[in-house]
Amino acid sequence: MEKSRELALTQMRKSVQKLGSSTENFGEPTLMRFLIARSMDADKAAKMFVKWQEWRSTWVPNGFVPESEIGEELEARKLFLQGLSRSGQPLMVGKASKHFPSKDQLQFKKYVIYLLDKTIASSFKGREIGNEKMIVILDLQNIGYKNVDARGLITGFQFLQAYYPERLAKLYFLNMPGFFVSVWRMISRFLEKATLEKIVVVSNEDEREQLFKEIGAEVLPEEYGGQAKLVPIQDVVLPPLDN
Secondary structure (H helix, E strand, C coil), X not given: CHHHHHHHHHHHHHHHHHCCXXXXXXXXXXXXXXXXXXXXCHHHHHHHHXXXXXXXXXXXXXXXXXXXXXXXXXXXXXXXXXEXXXXXXXXXXXXXXXXXCCCCHHHHHHHHHHHHHHHHHCCCCCCCCCCCCEEEEEECCCCCHHHCCHHHHHHHHHHHHHHCCCCEEEEEEECCCCCHHHHHHHHHCCCCHHHHCCEEECCCXXXXXXXXXXXXXXXXXXXXXXXXXXXXXXXXXXXXXXX
């Protein structure tokens, strides 16, 4: 197994070079995410990796999305960053009742990048390893038709699948109303099997208990049985990385 892994990594590095790019500044854990996402096919992983590099240089040329560019989305205070779960994975909580479909799709896409980047970065211990994953709770309590944003959810999942491979550990949907089931069925058609396997629509006490065990009371918000207060993601200050 170790030998085939090394072989795949070597082949991927060569394929990336052939595509006119480089893996020089990226460690094995980062490259492995792309290989796993492409079933250990080195050529496909290399194409995905180069596409990701090109996408980052276009969308995040400074390495981060400035909050000044996503002010309207941040104003809603609908996403929260709660700290690390028992397994050391950051928890992001979304309140769908505070969300409305964006009229500015460019700003919304930058907002999604900001959320994913900041959530993943919150688990860095001095530096990025490359294999960090996150847990997401999407709470659909009290949503109405005006909050439904199939396009926004599809954008988020497409970004996760194409540009954040193997970054999602688990996504929990809480309080899904009956009318949203058909919306979710439609959205789920756009998702890869590997993504769908990480999604739980919580519908019984056993699943709630599992969520509690996985995340831990210290990090889980009070309204879900934990001890933590909700912290808007823009209020979280991350420590600087080691040089």
